[in-house]
Amino acid sequence: MTLDLPLVARGKVREVYDAGDDRLLLVASDRISAYDHVLPTPIPDKGRVLTQLSVWWFEQLTPVLASSGASHHLVSATDVPDSVAGRAVLVRRLGMLPVECVARGYLSGSGTKEYERTGAIVDVALPPGLVEGSRLPEPVFTPSTKAAVGEHDEAIGFSRVESLVGPDRAAVLRELTLALYRRGAEIAAGAGIVLADTKFEFGLAADGGLVLGDEVLTPDSSRFWPASSWSPGAAQPSFDKQYVRDWLTVSGWDRVSPPPELPDDVVAATRRRYVAAYEQLTGTTFR
Ligand code: Q0Z
Numbered sequence: 001m002t003l004d005l006p007l008v009a010r011g012k013v014r015e016v017y018d019a020g021d022d023r024l025l026l027v028a029s030d031r032i033s034a035y036d037h038v039l040p041t042p043i044p045d046k047g048r049v050l051t052q053l054s055v056w057w058f059e060q061l062t063p064v065l066a067s068s069g070a071s072h073h074l075v076s077a078t079d080v081p082d083s084v085a086g087r088a089v090l091v092r093r094l095g096m097l098p099v100e101c102v103a104r105g106y107l108s109g110s111g112t113k114e115y116e117r118t119g120a121i122v123d124v125a126l127p128p129g130l131v132e133g134s135r136l137p138e139p140v141f142t143p144s145t146k147a148a149v150g151e152h153d154e155a156i157g158f159s160r161v162e163s164l165v166g167p168d169r170a171a172v173l174r175e176l177t178l179a180l181y182r183r184g185a186e187i188a189a190g191a192g193i194v195l196a197d198t199k200f201e202f203g204l205a206a207d208g209g210l211v212l213g214d215e216v217l218t219p220d221s222s223r224f225w226p227a228s229s230w231s232p233g234a235a236q237p238s239f240d241k242q243y244v245r246d247w248l249t250v251s252g253w254d255r256v257s258p259p260p261e262l263p264d265d266v267v268a269a270t271r272r273r274y275v276a277a278y279e280q281l282t283g284t285t286f287r
Helices: 046-066 110-118 158-165 167-190 242-251 264-282
Strands: 007-010 014-020 023-028 074-076 088-092 101-106 135-141 193-200 202-204 210-212 222-226
Touching: 023 046, 046 088, 046 167, 046 210, 046 264, 101 167, 135 167, 158 167, 167 193, 167 210, 193 264, 242 264
Parallel strands: none
Antiparallel strands: 007 014, 014 023, 023 088, 074 088, 101 135, 101 193, 193 222, 202 210
16 A cells, blocks of 8 residues: 555554645554554554544544534545555644643553552542553543653643633633533443553644544544453453453563564454444444
8 A cells, every 4th residue: 555645653553655736545444552552463454443443433522522612634535545445534734732621531551550659640639449441430530641652641630621721711721522422431331341541643634623533433532342351450351452351461562672473363253352342333244
């Protein structure tokens, strides 16, 4: 696959191209990451599943955005080059805000570490007694800033968001992020999936309007857990990557060296998990 468009940005598993006319083409690959490494083995259809899931979520979230006078960046999921059909979207080019808008409804990962150290996530105090996987009394806004390549995003306090985007816009980002999370979690719950947390990225359109960008509520930007096995007190199995993580663990890989190729059965099981997430959430067949 080689697109004859200027490359604007490249992530671990996605690329952004300049499509001209103030449009960008976001292209999702079949690459998968685990333990901060990109694995050498692609997961067939992962790029298409995540792209179509994100498109579906943008539609679901449009009323929430509209109630704040905001919109999303999606222009077309079909007017894309044949070579990336199904796994690319044409979007409005925005001036991205320098804040990762994270919402958490459950304690997990870096949130748990921070809570165990301080009883809070930066400036958001939490009640005592929570453990990895606990449901929070109410969803919280725990923003971060994009770190340098190879680094993890750094959690920041709300006052830092205020200084980065201005106090009025910071308040809107917090309220809109929580409203989007609540609606997403409600829809996911109806499909038997816990949406533990997620990250949104917003930008400004040419007219100054607030716009939801990037990808939304995919397994790469969120933690999805099967509701049936949710049990706080230990790490929850990831809806999509659990077979990969389990196999990497038993493989003896040290998480530092280049990761090994995945066996075919792990690839097939993981592909089925991505498709199952799509089908359970949307109530439609993937293809
Ligand atoms: C998002 C990213 C990816 C690597 C640029 N609508 C927009 N306007 C301006 N910029 C962006 C967007 Cl979505 C934008 N990223 C994040 C995405 C690969 C980095 F697919 N970079």
